[in-house]
Amino acid sequence: MRGKLIAALVVVLPAWAMLPLENRIHAENVALRYGTTQVTGGLRDRIGQGMAIALLAGFRGVVADFVWIQSHTFWEKREWLRQYDDMEVATILQPQSVMFWDLGAWHMAWNIGYAVSVDPANRTKAEGIKREREWWDKAREFLRRGIENNPNRYDLYFAMGWLYQVKYQDWCRAEEYYAKAIAFPDAPSYLPRIHARALEKCGDAIGAYQYWKGLWLQDHRTVHQPWGIVAREGKRLEDLLKIPYNQRVFPMDPARRPGASE
Amino acid sequence: MTEPASPVVIPRPAGSEWVGFSPGRVAAIARNTFTEAVRQKVFNILLVFALVVIATASLFAEFSFSEQLKFVKDFCLGTITVFGTLIAIVGTAQLLPNEVEHRTIYTILAKPVRRFEFLLGKYTGSVLLIFMSLVMMTLMFSAALVYKEQRLIASAREDAAGMSAPDLQQEIGQIQAATFDPDLVKALLLIFVKLALLAAITLLVSTFSTSMVFNVTVAFMILVAGHLVGTARDMWADNRLAVWLLGIIPDLGSFNIADDIILGNAIPWAHVAKVVLYGMVYLVCTVAGAHFIFSDREI
Numbered sequence: 004m005r006g007k008l009i010a011a012l013v014v015v016l017p018a019w020a021m022l023p024l025e026n027r028i029h030a031e032n033v034a035l036r037y038g039t040t041q042v043t044g045g046l047r048d049r050i051g052q053g054m055a056i057a058l059l060a061g062f063r064g065v066v067a068d069f070v071w072i073q074s075h076t077f078w079e080k081r082e083w084l085r086q087y088d089d090m091e092v093a094t095i096l097q098p099q100s101v102m103f104w105d106l107g108a109w110h111m112a113w114n115i116g117y118a119v120s121v122d123p124a125n126r127t128k129a130e131g132i133k134r135e136r137e138w139w140d141k142a143r144e145f146l147r148r149g150i151e152n153n154p155n156r157y158d159l160y161f162a163m164g165w166l167y168q169v170k171y172q173d174w175c176r177a178e179e180y181y182a183k184a185i186a187f188p189d190a191p192s193y194l195p196r197i198h199a200r201a202l203e204k205c206g207d208a209i210g211a212y213q214y215w216k217g218l219w220l221q222d223h224r225t226v227h228q229p230w231g232i233v234a235r236e237g238k239r240l241e242d243l244l245k246i247p248y249n250q251r252v253f254p255m256d257p258a259r260r261p262g263a264s265e
Numbered sequence: 266m267t268e269p270a271s272p273v274v275i276p277r278p279a280g281s282e283w284v285g286f287s288p289g290r291v292a293a294i295a296r297n298t299f300t301e302a303v304r305q306k307v308f309n310i311l312l313v314f315a316l317v318v319i320a321t322a323s324l325f326a327e328f329s330f331s332e333q334l335k336f337v338k339d340f341c342l343g344t345i346t347v348f349g350t351l352i353a354i355v356g357t358a359q360l361l362p363n364e365v366e367h368r369t370i371y372t373i374l375a376k377p378v379r380r381f382e383f384l385l386g387k388y389t390g391s392v393l394l395i396f397m398s399l400v401m402m403t404l405m406f407s408a409a410l411v412y413k414e415q416r417l418i419a420s421a422r423e424d425a426a427g428m429s430a431p432d433l434q435q436e437i438g439q440i441q442a443a444t445f446d447p448d449l450v451k452a453l454l455l456i457f458v459k460l461a462l463l464a465a466i467t468l469l470v471s472t473f474s475t476s477m478v479f480n481v482t483v484a485f486m487i488l489v490a491g492h493l494v495g496t497a498r499d500m501w502a503d504n505r506l507a508v509w510l511l512g513i514i515p516d517l518g519s520f521n522i523a524d525d526i527i528l529g530n531a532i533p534w535a536h537v538a539k540v541v542l543y544g545m546v547y548l549v550c551t552v553a554g555a556h557f558i559f560s561d562r563e564i
Binding site: 004005006007009010011013014015017018019021022024025027028029031032035060061062063064065067068071072097099100102106191192193227229 | 331332335336338339340342343346429431432435469473488489492495498508509512513515516517518519521522523524525527528529530531532536539540542543546547550551553554555556557558559560561562
Protein backbone atom coordinates (compact mmCIF):
# COMPACT_ATOMS: atom_id res chain seq x y z
CA MET A 4 0.00 0.00 0.00
CA ARG A 5 2.86 2.30 0.91
CA GLY A 6 4.47 1.72 -2.50
CA LYS A 7 1.21 2.53 -4.31
CA LEU A 8 0.83 5.72 -2.32
CA ILE A 9 4.36 6.83 -3.12
CA ALA A 10 3.83 5.87 -6.77
CA ALA A 11 0.67 7.98 -6.91
CA LEU A 12 2.53 10.95 -5.45
CA VAL A 13 5.50 10.46 -7.80
CA VAL A 14 3.18 10.49 -10.81
CA VAL A 15 0.61 13.08 -9.74
CA LEU A 16 2.73 15.79 -8.12
CA PRO A 17 5.10 16.33 -11.08
CA ALA A 18 2.09 16.22 -13.41
CA TRP A 19 0.52 19.08 -11.46
CA ALA A 20 3.85 20.89 -11.35
CA MET A 21 3.97 20.66 -15.13
CA LEU A 22 0.54 22.26 -15.62
CA PRO A 23 2.04 25.66 -16.56
CA LEU A 24 4.27 23.99 -19.16
CA GLU A 25 1.30 22.00 -20.43
CA ASN A 26 -0.76 25.20 -20.73
CA ARG A 27 2.06 26.97 -22.54
CA ILE A 28 2.42 24.11 -25.03
CA HIS A 29 -1.34 24.11 -25.58
CA ALA A 30 -1.35 27.88 -26.16
CA GLU A 31 1.55 27.58 -28.62
CA ASN A 32 -0.25 24.77 -30.41
CA VAL A 33 -3.34 26.88 -30.88
CA ALA A 34 -1.26 29.83 -32.08
CA LEU A 35 0.85 27.77 -34.48
CA ARG A 36 -2.02 25.88 -35.99
CA TYR A 37 -4.27 28.84 -36.63
CA GLY A 38 -7.56 27.05 -36.43
CA THR A 39 -7.60 23.66 -34.78
CA THR A 40 -10.72 21.61 -35.24
CA GLN A 41 -13.34 21.34 -32.54
CA VAL A 42 -15.41 18.19 -32.91
CA THR A 43 -18.89 19.64 -32.55
CA GLY A 44 -22.14 17.69 -32.87
CA GLY A 45 -22.68 19.13 -36.35
CA LEU A 46 -19.28 18.08 -37.58
CA ARG A 47 -19.71 14.61 -36.09
CA ASP A 48 -23.01 14.20 -37.97
CA ARG A 49 -21.35 15.23 -41.22
CA ILE A 50 -18.30 12.98 -41.02
CA GLY A 51 -19.86 10.01 -39.23
CA GLN A 52 -19.14 8.40 -35.90
CA GLY A 53 -16.08 6.41 -37.03
CA MET A 54 -14.37 9.41 -38.57
CA ALA A 55 -15.19 11.49 -35.47
CA ILE A 56 -13.42 8.93 -33.28
CA ALA A 57 -10.41 8.95 -35.61
CA LEU A 58 -10.45 12.73 -35.42
CA LEU A 59 -10.50 12.64 -31.63
CA ALA A 60 -7.61 10.17 -31.68
CA GLY A 61 -5.49 12.77 -33.44
CA PHE A 62 -5.81 11.69 -37.08
CA ARG A 63 -7.11 15.01 -38.43
CA GLY A 64 -5.10 14.83 -41.66
CA VAL A 65 -6.12 11.29 -42.47
CA VAL A 66 -9.80 12.03 -41.82
CA ALA A 67 -9.62 15.16 -44.00
CA ASP A 68 -7.99 13.15 -46.79
CA PHE A 69 -10.68 10.47 -46.66
CA VAL A 70 -13.43 13.09 -46.75
CA TRP A 71 -11.67 14.68 -49.73
CA ILE A 72 -11.38 11.36 -51.57
CA GLN A 73 -15.07 10.78 -50.82
CA SER A 74 -15.83 14.14 -52.39
CA HIS A 75 -14.05 12.92 -55.51
CA THR A 76 -16.32 9.88 -55.54
CA PHE A 77 -19.37 12.15 -55.42
CA TRP A 78 -17.93 14.13 -58.33
CA GLU A 79 -17.69 10.94 -60.38
CA LYS A 80 -21.29 10.16 -59.45
CA ARG A 81 -22.30 13.72 -60.40
CA GLU A 82 -23.72 14.34 -56.91
CA TRP A 83 -22.63 17.95 -56.75
CA LEU A 84 -24.21 19.00 -53.48
CA ARG A 85 -22.71 16.07 -51.62
CA GLN A 86 -19.37 16.84 -53.21
CA TYR A 87 -19.69 20.45 -52.11
CA ASP A 88 -20.59 19.37 -48.57
CA ASP A 89 -17.54 17.11 -48.34
CA MET A 90 -15.25 19.81 -49.66
CA GLU A 91 -16.61 22.11 -46.96
CA VAL A 92 -15.95 19.49 -44.29
CA ALA A 93 -12.39 18.91 -45.54
CA THR A 94 -11.67 22.62 -45.22
CA ILE A 95 -13.23 22.74 -41.75
CA LEU A 96 -10.92 19.92 -40.69
CA GLN A 97 -7.81 21.44 -42.25
CA PRO A 98 -8.38 25.12 -42.95
CA GLN A 99 -4.67 25.56 -43.60
CA SER A 100 -4.61 23.13 -46.49
CA VAL A 101 -4.35 25.50 -49.48
CA MET A 102 -4.85 22.55 -51.78
CA PHE A 103 -8.39 21.87 -50.47
CA TRP A 104 -9.47 25.48 -51.03
CA ASP A 105 -7.78 25.76 -54.42
CA LEU A 106 -9.03 22.50 -55.90
CA GLY A 107 -12.44 22.83 -54.27
CA ALA A 108 -13.02 26.21 -55.92
CA TRP A 109 -11.75 24.83 -59.23
CA HIS A 110 -14.24 21.93 -59.03
CA MET A 111 -17.08 24.35 -58.33
CA ALA A 112 -16.31 26.95 -60.97
CA TRP A 113 -15.12 24.67 -63.76
CA ASN A 114 -16.41 21.11 -63.36
CA ILE A 115 -19.67 21.56 -61.50
CA GLY A 116 -20.35 24.91 -63.18
CA TYR A 117 -20.11 23.40 -66.65
CA ALA A 118 -22.02 20.25 -65.70
CA VAL A 119 -25.02 22.16 -64.34
CA SER A 120 -25.03 24.51 -67.33
CA VAL A 121 -25.57 21.60 -69.73
CA ASP A 122 -27.82 19.62 -67.39
CA PRO A 123 -30.78 18.22 -69.43
CA ALA A 124 -33.02 19.03 -66.48
CA ASN A 125 -32.63 22.76 -67.24
CA ARG A 126 -35.87 24.08 -68.75
CA THR A 127 -34.18 26.91 -70.61
CA LYS A 128 -30.65 27.83 -71.58
CA ALA A 129 -30.94 30.83 -69.28
CA GLU A 130 -31.55 28.52 -66.35
CA GLY A 131 -28.31 26.69 -67.17
CA ILE A 132 -26.40 29.97 -67.29
CA LYS A 133 -27.96 31.04 -63.99
CA ARG A 134 -27.04 27.77 -62.30
CA GLU A 135 -23.51 27.94 -63.66
CA ARG A 136 -23.18 31.47 -62.31
CA GLU A 137 -24.34 30.31 -58.89
CA TRP A 138 -21.48 27.82 -58.78
CA TRP A 139 -18.99 30.50 -59.79
CA ASP A 140 -20.25 32.55 -56.86
CA LYS A 141 -19.87 29.57 -54.56
CA ALA A 142 -16.29 29.12 -55.79
CA ARG A 143 -15.56 32.81 -55.20
CA GLU A 144 -16.93 32.65 -51.67
CA PHE A 145 -14.97 29.46 -51.04
CA LEU A 146 -11.74 31.11 -52.18
CA ARG A 147 -12.49 34.21 -50.12
CA ARG A 148 -12.68 32.06 -47.00
CA GLY A 149 -9.55 30.21 -48.10
CA ILE A 150 -7.64 33.49 -48.36
CA GLU A 151 -8.95 34.51 -44.95
CA ASN A 152 -7.48 31.32 -43.50
CA ASN A 153 -4.26 31.42 -45.52
CA PRO A 154 -3.32 35.04 -46.09
CA ASN A 155 0.38 34.20 -46.38
CA ARG A 156 0.31 31.99 -49.46
CA TYR A 157 0.23 33.18 -53.08
CA ASP A 158 -1.79 30.24 -54.43
CA LEU A 159 -5.27 31.34 -53.46
CA TYR A 160 -4.79 34.96 -54.60
CA PHE A 161 -3.75 33.56 -57.97
CA ALA A 162 -6.72 31.17 -58.03
CA MET A 163 -9.08 34.07 -57.27
CA GLY A 164 -7.51 36.18 -60.01
CA TRP A 165 -7.84 33.33 -62.47
CA LEU A 166 -11.50 32.86 -61.52
CA TYR A 167 -12.22 36.54 -62.09
CA GLN A 168 -10.34 36.50 -65.38
CA VAL A 169 -11.65 33.31 -66.94
CA LYS A 170 -15.16 33.04 -65.55
CA TYR A 171 -16.29 36.58 -64.72
CA GLN A 172 -14.14 38.18 -67.46
CA ASP A 173 -13.40 40.87 -64.89
CA TRP A 174 -9.80 41.75 -65.71
CA CYS A 175 -9.57 44.56 -63.20
CA ARG A 176 -10.49 42.39 -60.20
CA ALA A 177 -8.23 39.67 -61.60
CA GLU A 178 -5.35 42.15 -61.79
CA GLU A 179 -5.89 43.12 -58.13
CA TYR A 180 -5.47 39.53 -57.04
CA TYR A 181 -2.53 38.84 -59.36
CA ALA A 182 -0.79 41.88 -57.90
CA LYS A 183 -1.21 40.38 -54.43
CA ALA A 184 0.01 36.97 -55.61
CA ILE A 185 3.21 38.23 -57.25
CA ALA A 186 4.21 39.99 -54.04
CA PHE A 187 5.15 36.58 -52.63
CA PRO A 188 8.75 35.54 -53.32
CA ASP A 189 7.76 31.96 -54.14
CA ALA A 190 5.22 32.96 -56.82
CA PRO A 191 5.95 31.16 -60.11
CA SER A 192 7.73 33.06 -62.87
CA TYR A 193 4.74 33.07 -65.23
CA LEU A 194 2.60 35.07 -62.80
CA PRO A 195 4.19 38.49 -63.55
CA ARG A 196 3.44 37.97 -67.26
CA ILE A 197 -0.19 37.11 -66.50
CA HIS A 198 -0.36 40.17 -64.29
CA ALA A 199 0.97 42.45 -67.04
CA ARG A 200 -1.57 41.05 -69.48
CA ALA A 201 -4.39 41.62 -66.95
CA LEU A 202 -3.25 45.22 -66.45
CA GLU A 203 -3.54 45.87 -70.18
CA LYS A 204 -6.90 44.14 -70.46
CA CYS A 205 -8.16 46.22 -67.55
CA GLY A 206 -7.47 49.31 -69.66
CA ASP A 207 -4.19 50.37 -68.16
CA ALA A 208 -1.93 49.89 -71.21
CA ILE A 209 0.62 52.38 -69.90
CA GLY A 210 0.81 50.58 -66.57
CA ALA A 211 1.17 47.29 -68.45
CA TYR A 212 3.98 48.72 -70.59
CA GLN A 213 5.78 49.98 -67.51
CA TYR A 214 5.38 46.55 -65.98
CA TRP A 215 6.81 44.76 -69.04
CA LYS A 216 9.65 47.29 -69.07
CA GLY A 217 10.35 46.58 -65.41
CA LEU A 218 10.47 42.87 -66.16
CA TRP A 219 12.79 43.42 -69.16
CA LEU A 220 15.23 45.58 -67.22
CA GLN A 221 15.94 42.81 -64.70
CA ASP A 222 19.18 40.86 -64.93
CA HIS A 223 18.53 38.26 -67.63
CA ARG A 224 21.25 35.99 -66.28
CA THR A 225 19.76 35.61 -62.81
CA VAL A 226 16.01 36.07 -63.37
CA HIS A 227 14.21 33.32 -65.20
CA GLN A 228 11.72 34.56 -67.80
CA PRO A 229 11.10 33.57 -71.41
CA TRP A 230 12.69 36.81 -72.59
CA GLY A 231 11.45 36.38 -76.17
CA ILE A 232 7.86 36.65 -74.96
CA VAL A 233 8.66 39.64 -72.76
CA ALA A 234 10.36 41.41 -75.70
CA ARG A 235 7.47 40.61 -78.06
CA GLU A 236 4.81 41.95 -75.66
CA GLY A 237 6.91 45.00 -74.80
CA LYS A 238 7.47 45.85 -78.47
CA ARG A 239 3.78 45.40 -79.21
CA LEU A 240 2.87 47.87 -76.51
CA GLU A 241 5.56 50.32 -77.64
CA ASP A 242 3.95 50.29 -81.05
CA LEU A 243 0.43 50.50 -79.62
CA LEU A 244 1.30 53.41 -77.35
CA LYS A 245 3.48 55.03 -80.00
CA ILE A 246 6.41 55.33 -77.65
CA PRO A 247 9.08 57.62 -79.23
CA TYR A 248 11.93 55.59 -80.67
CA ASN A 249 14.53 57.20 -78.46
CA GLN A 250 12.59 56.08 -75.36
CA ARG A 251 12.07 52.49 -76.41
CA VAL A 252 13.86 49.79 -74.45
CA PHE A 253 12.89 46.59 -76.20
CA PRO A 254 15.14 45.36 -79.05
CA MET A 255 13.84 46.57 -82.38
CA ASP A 256 13.75 44.94 -85.74
CA PRO A 257 16.80 46.51 -87.53
CA ALA A 258 14.64 47.31 -90.58
CA ARG A 259 12.40 49.50 -88.45
CA ARG A 260 15.12 51.46 -86.70
CA PRO A 261 14.91 55.24 -87.27
CA GLY A 262 17.05 56.15 -90.26
CA ALA A 263 17.00 52.65 -91.74
CA SER A 264 16.64 52.72 -95.52
CA GLU A 265 13.08 51.96 -96.72
CA MET B 266 55.21 -31.39 -11.31
CA THR B 267 53.54 -28.52 -9.67
CA GLU B 268 50.16 -28.69 -7.98
CA PRO B 269 47.31 -26.98 -9.86
CA ALA B 270 46.51 -23.65 -8.29
CA SER B 271 43.33 -23.77 -6.28
CA PRO B 272 40.63 -21.21 -7.35
CA VAL B 273 40.61 -18.01 -5.40
CA VAL B 274 37.29 -17.50 -3.65
CA ILE B 275 36.42 -14.04 -2.54
CA PRO B 276 34.04 -14.40 0.35
CA ARG B 277 30.90 -12.25 0.28
CA PRO B 278 30.68 -10.01 3.36
CA ALA B 279 28.59 -11.78 5.92
CA GLY B 280 24.96 -10.69 6.03
CA SER B 281 25.28 -8.47 2.99
CA GLU B 282 22.30 -8.79 0.60
CA TRP B 283 22.74 -5.40 -0.99
CA VAL B 284 23.54 -5.37 -4.71
CA GLY B 285 24.52 -2.14 -6.45
CA PHE B 286 22.81 -0.77 -9.56
CA SER B 287 24.34 -2.21 -12.70
CA PRO B 288 23.72 -0.71 -16.16
CA GLY B 289 25.18 -3.95 -17.54
CA ARG B 290 22.40 -6.02 -15.99
CA VAL B 291 19.80 -3.53 -17.25
CA ALA B 292 21.29 -3.79 -20.74
CA ALA B 293 21.28 -7.61 -20.57
CA ILE B 294 17.61 -7.69 -19.56
CA ALA B 295 16.77 -5.07 -22.23
CA ARG B 296 18.57 -7.09 -24.90
CA ASN B 297 16.79 -10.22 -23.84
CA THR B 298 13.39 -8.48 -23.77
CA PHE B 299 13.98 -7.07 -27.24
CA THR B 300 15.06 -10.43 -28.68
CA GLU B 301 12.08 -12.16 -27.10
CA ALA B 302 9.68 -9.53 -28.47
CA VAL B 303 11.14 -9.65 -31.96
CA ARG B 304 10.64 -13.43 -32.03
CA GLN B 305 6.97 -13.07 -31.23
CA LYS B 306 4.44 -13.58 -34.00
CA VAL B 307 2.25 -10.68 -32.85
CA PHE B 308 5.06 -8.19 -33.32
CA ASN B 309 6.05 -9.56 -36.71
CA ILE B 310 2.48 -9.59 -37.98
CA LEU B 311 1.92 -6.02 -36.80
CA LEU B 312 5.13 -4.85 -38.41
CA VAL B 313 4.48 -6.64 -41.69
CA PHE B 314 0.95 -5.18 -41.79
CA ALA B 315 2.35 -1.72 -41.10
CA LEU B 316 4.96 -2.02 -43.85
CA VAL B 317 2.39 -3.28 -46.36
CA VAL B 318 -0.02 -0.47 -45.50
CA ILE B 319 2.73 2.14 -45.85
CA ALA B 320 3.83 0.64 -49.17
CA THR B 321 0.27 0.84 -50.51
CA ALA B 322 0.16 4.55 -49.70
CA SER B 323 1.99 5.25 -52.94
CA LEU B 324 -1.00 3.94 -54.88
CA PHE B 325 -2.93 7.22 -54.64
CA ALA B 326 -2.81 8.15 -58.28
CA GLU B 327 -5.73 10.02 -59.76
CA PHE B 328 -5.06 13.32 -58.07
CA SER B 329 -2.81 16.35 -58.49
CA PHE B 330 0.79 15.99 -57.30
CA SER B 331 0.20 18.13 -54.21
CA GLU B 332 -2.83 15.99 -53.29
CA GLN B 333 -0.93 12.76 -53.84
CA LEU B 334 2.05 13.78 -51.71
CA LYS B 335 -0.19 15.07 -48.93
CA PHE B 336 -2.21 11.83 -48.95
CA VAL B 337 0.94 9.69 -48.89
CA LYS B 338 2.41 11.63 -45.96
CA ASP B 339 -0.83 11.74 -43.96
CA PHE B 340 -1.50 8.08 -44.58
CA CYS B 341 2.04 6.92 -43.77
CA LEU B 342 2.44 8.99 -40.61
CA GLY B 343 -1.06 7.90 -39.52
CA THR B 344 -0.09 4.27 -40.09
CA ILE B 345 3.18 4.72 -38.21
CA THR B 346 1.26 6.20 -35.28
CA VAL B 347 -1.42 3.49 -35.24
CA PHE B 348 0.92 0.52 -35.57
CA GLY B 349 3.51 2.13 -33.32
CA THR B 350 0.82 2.55 -30.67
CA LEU B 351 -0.26 -1.07 -31.04
CA ILE B 352 3.34 -2.29 -30.79
CA ALA B 353 4.04 -0.03 -27.79
CA ILE B 354 0.94 -1.01 -25.84
CA VAL B 355 0.66 -4.70 -26.73
CA GLY B 356 4.44 -5.20 -26.54
CA THR B 357 4.70 -3.65 -23.08
CA ALA B 358 1.44 -4.97 -21.63
CA GLN B 359 2.62 -8.57 -21.79
CA LEU B 360 6.09 -8.08 -20.35
CA LEU B 361 5.36 -8.53 -16.64
CA PRO B 362 2.31 -10.85 -16.86
CA ASN B 363 4.29 -13.23 -19.09
CA GLU B 364 7.22 -13.32 -16.71
CA VAL B 365 4.90 -14.04 -13.79
CA GLU B 366 2.83 -16.59 -15.68
CA HIS B 367 5.88 -18.49 -16.95
CA ARG B 368 7.51 -18.13 -13.53
CA THR B 369 10.73 -16.89 -15.14
CA ILE B 370 10.60 -13.82 -12.92
CA TYR B 371 11.48 -15.98 -9.90
CA THR B 372 14.65 -17.23 -11.58
CA ILE B 373 15.71 -13.72 -12.48
CA LEU B 374 14.92 -12.06 -9.18
CA ALA B 375 16.57 -14.91 -7.26
CA LYS B 376 19.82 -13.76 -8.85
CA PRO B 377 21.56 -10.59 -7.75
CA VAL B 378 19.23 -8.44 -9.84
CA ARG B 379 17.37 -5.59 -8.28
CA ARG B 380 13.69 -5.20 -9.07
CA PHE B 381 14.34 -1.73 -10.40
CA GLU B 382 16.97 -3.09 -12.79
CA PHE B 383 14.55 -5.75 -13.93
CA LEU B 384 11.79 -3.20 -14.53
CA LEU B 385 14.10 -0.71 -16.22
CA GLY B 386 15.58 -3.46 -18.40
CA LYS B 387 12.12 -4.56 -19.45
CA TYR B 388 11.11 -0.99 -20.25
CA THR B 389 14.33 -0.26 -22.16
CA GLY B 390 13.81 -3.41 -24.22
CA SER B 391 10.32 -2.27 -25.03
CA VAL B 392 11.52 1.21 -26.04
CA LEU B 393 14.19 -0.41 -28.20
CA LEU B 394 11.48 -2.44 -29.89
CA ILE B 395 9.45 0.71 -30.52
CA PHE B 396 12.51 2.49 -31.88
CA MET B 397 13.42 -0.33 -34.26
CA SER B 398 9.82 -0.58 -35.48
CA LEU B 399 9.78 3.18 -36.08
CA VAL B 400 13.07 2.98 -37.99
CA MET B 401 11.73 0.22 -40.24
CA MET B 402 8.43 2.00 -40.84
CA THR B 403 10.27 5.27 -41.53
CA LEU B 404 12.48 3.53 -44.09
CA MET B 405 9.40 2.16 -45.82
CA PHE B 406 7.78 5.61 -45.65
CA SER B 407 10.88 7.13 -47.29
CA ALA B 408 10.80 4.44 -49.98
CA ALA B 409 7.11 5.18 -50.65
CA LEU B 410 7.91 8.90 -50.94
CA VAL B 411 10.86 8.31 -53.30
CA TYR B 412 8.72 6.02 -55.46
CA LYS B 413 5.94 8.60 -55.58
CA GLU B 414 8.39 11.40 -56.34
CA GLN B 415 9.92 9.47 -59.25
CA ARG B 416 6.47 8.66 -60.65
CA LEU B 417 5.40 12.29 -60.41
CA ILE B 418 8.59 13.55 -62.06
CA ALA B 419 8.22 11.01 -64.86
CA SER B 420 4.61 12.07 -65.33
CA ALA B 421 5.61 15.78 -65.36
CA ARG B 422 8.20 15.01 -68.06
CA GLU B 423 5.59 13.19 -70.13
CA ASP B 424 3.19 16.14 -69.91
CA ALA B 425 5.90 18.68 -70.64
CA ALA B 426 5.05 19.18 -74.31
CA GLY B 427 5.16 22.89 -75.09
CA MET B 428 6.77 23.72 -71.77
CA SER B 429 10.14 25.47 -71.70
CA ALA B 430 13.05 23.66 -70.03
CA PRO B 431 13.28 26.13 -67.10
CA ASP B 432 9.50 25.83 -66.49
CA LEU B 433 9.77 22.04 -66.44
CA GLN B 434 12.74 22.32 -64.12
CA GLN B 435 10.72 24.59 -61.86
CA GLU B 436 7.87 22.07 -61.73
CA ILE B 437 10.27 19.22 -60.96
CA GLY B 438 11.83 21.39 -58.27
CA GLN B 439 8.38 21.96 -56.77
CA ILE B 440 7.72 18.22 -56.69
CA GLN B 441 11.09 17.55 -55.05
CA ALA B 442 10.60 20.30 -52.49
CA ALA B 443 7.12 19.04 -51.65
CA THR B 444 8.29 15.44 -51.27
CA PHE B 445 10.99 15.70 -48.62
CA ASP B 446 10.40 18.16 -45.86
CA PRO B 447 13.18 18.04 -43.23
CA ASP B 448 10.58 19.02 -40.63
CA LEU B 449 9.13 15.51 -40.89
CA VAL B 450 11.96 14.50 -38.52
CA LYS B 451 10.27 16.61 -35.84
CA ALA B 452 7.01 14.73 -36.36
CA LEU B 453 8.77 11.37 -36.13
CA LEU B 454 10.66 12.43 -33.00
CA LEU B 455 7.45 13.41 -31.24
CA ILE B 456 5.75 10.19 -32.33
CA PHE B 457 8.64 8.28 -30.74
CA VAL B 458 8.43 10.19 -27.46
CA LYS B 459 4.67 9.70 -27.37
CA LEU B 460 5.03 5.95 -27.94
CA ALA B 461 7.74 5.70 -25.26
CA LEU B 462 5.39 7.51 -22.87
CA LEU B 463 2.55 5.13 -23.75
CA ALA B 464 4.87 2.19 -23.09
CA ALA B 465 5.74 3.69 -19.67
CA ILE B 466 2.04 4.11 -18.83
CA THR B 467 1.33 0.51 -19.87
CA LEU B 468 4.25 -0.65 -17.74
CA LEU B 469 2.85 1.26 -14.76
CA VAL B 470 -0.53 -0.41 -15.22
CA SER B 471 1.05 -3.85 -15.56
CA THR B 472 2.86 -3.50 -12.22
CA PHE B 473 -0.40 -3.78 -10.30
CA SER B 474 -2.38 -5.98 -12.65
CA THR B 475 -1.84 -9.58 -13.67
CA SER B 476 -4.03 -9.59 -16.78
CA MET B 477 -2.63 -8.54 -20.11
CA VAL B 478 -6.12 -7.76 -21.44
CA PHE B 479 -6.67 -5.38 -18.54
CA ASN B 480 -3.31 -3.68 -19.21
CA VAL B 481 -4.09 -3.19 -22.89
CA THR B 482 -7.61 -1.91 -22.20
CA VAL B 483 -6.50 0.61 -19.59
CA ALA B 484 -3.64 1.80 -21.78
CA PHE B 485 -6.01 2.39 -24.70
CA MET B 486 -8.44 4.24 -22.42
CA ILE B 487 -5.60 6.50 -21.29
CA LEU B 488 -4.61 6.97 -24.94
CA VAL B 489 -8.10 8.20 -25.85
CA ALA B 490 -8.38 10.30 -22.69
CA GLY B 491 -4.95 11.79 -23.39
CA HIS B 492 -6.15 13.01 -26.78
CA LEU B 493 -9.26 14.54 -25.27
CA VAL B 494 -7.42 16.47 -22.54
CA GLY B 495 -6.93 19.56 -24.71
CA THR B 496 -10.59 19.73 -25.72
CA ALA B 497 -11.77 19.01 -22.18
CA ARG B 498 -9.52 21.71 -20.73
CA ASP B 499 -10.92 24.26 -23.17
CA MET B 500 -14.46 23.27 -22.17
CA TRP B 501 -13.85 23.33 -18.40
CA ALA B 502 -11.34 26.15 -18.27
CA ASP B 503 -13.32 27.83 -15.46
CA ASN B 504 -13.52 24.74 -13.27
CA ARG B 505 -10.26 24.59 -11.31
CA LEU B 506 -10.95 21.13 -9.88
CA ALA B 507 -11.50 19.74 -13.37
CA VAL B 508 -8.30 21.38 -14.60
CA TRP B 509 -6.30 19.80 -11.76
CA LEU B 510 -7.87 16.40 -12.38
CA LEU B 511 -7.16 16.68 -16.10
CA GLY B 512 -3.57 17.56 -15.25
CA ILE B 513 -2.97 13.96 -14.12
CA ILE B 514 -3.51 12.65 -17.65
CA PRO B 515 -0.77 13.57 -20.15
CA ASP B 516 -1.97 15.74 -23.02
CA LEU B 517 -1.15 13.38 -25.88
CA GLY B 518 -2.66 15.79 -28.40
CA SER B 519 0.41 18.00 -27.94
CA PHE B 520 2.50 15.39 -29.72
CA ASN B 521 0.41 15.50 -32.90
CA ILE B 522 2.25 18.03 -35.03
CA ALA B 523 2.51 15.83 -38.12
CA ASP B 524 -0.63 17.32 -39.73
CA ASP B 525 0.73 20.81 -39.41
CA ILE B 526 4.14 19.91 -40.76
CA ILE B 527 2.57 18.25 -43.79
CA LEU B 528 0.56 21.42 -44.43
CA GLY B 529 3.80 23.40 -44.48
CA ASN B 530 3.40 25.19 -41.14
CA ALA B 531 6.64 26.19 -39.48
CA ILE B 532 6.97 24.36 -36.15
CA PRO B 533 10.01 25.79 -34.34
CA TRP B 534 12.49 23.47 -32.66
CA ALA B 535 11.91 25.36 -29.41
CA HIS B 536 8.31 24.16 -29.40
CA VAL B 537 9.36 20.59 -30.22
CA ALA B 538 11.92 20.72 -27.38
CA LYS B 539 9.21 21.82 -24.91
CA VAL B 540 6.97 18.92 -25.93
CA VAL B 541 9.88 16.47 -25.69
CA LEU B 542 10.73 17.79 -22.22
CA TYR B 543 7.09 17.48 -21.18
CA GLY B 544 6.97 13.90 -22.45
CA MET B 545 10.27 12.94 -20.84
CA VAL B 546 9.28 14.27 -17.40
CA TYR B 547 6.02 12.32 -17.57
CA LEU B 548 7.90 9.27 -18.75
CA VAL B 549 10.47 9.36 -15.95
CA CYS B 550 7.80 9.92 -13.29
CA THR B 551 5.68 7.10 -14.68
CA VAL B 552 8.59 4.64 -14.68
CA ALA B 553 9.50 5.77 -11.15
CA GLY B 554 5.88 5.23 -10.10
CA ALA B 555 5.96 1.76 -11.69
CA HIS B 556 9.12 1.01 -9.69
CA PHE B 557 7.51 1.94 -6.36
CA ILE B 558 4.50 -0.27 -7.03
CA PHE B 559 6.59 -3.16 -8.34
CA SER B 560 9.04 -3.07 -5.45
CA ASP B 561 6.11 -3.38 -3.04
CA ARG B 562 4.39 -6.14 -4.95
CA GLU B 563 4.34 -9.72 -3.72
CA ILE B 564 5.33 -12.09 -6.47
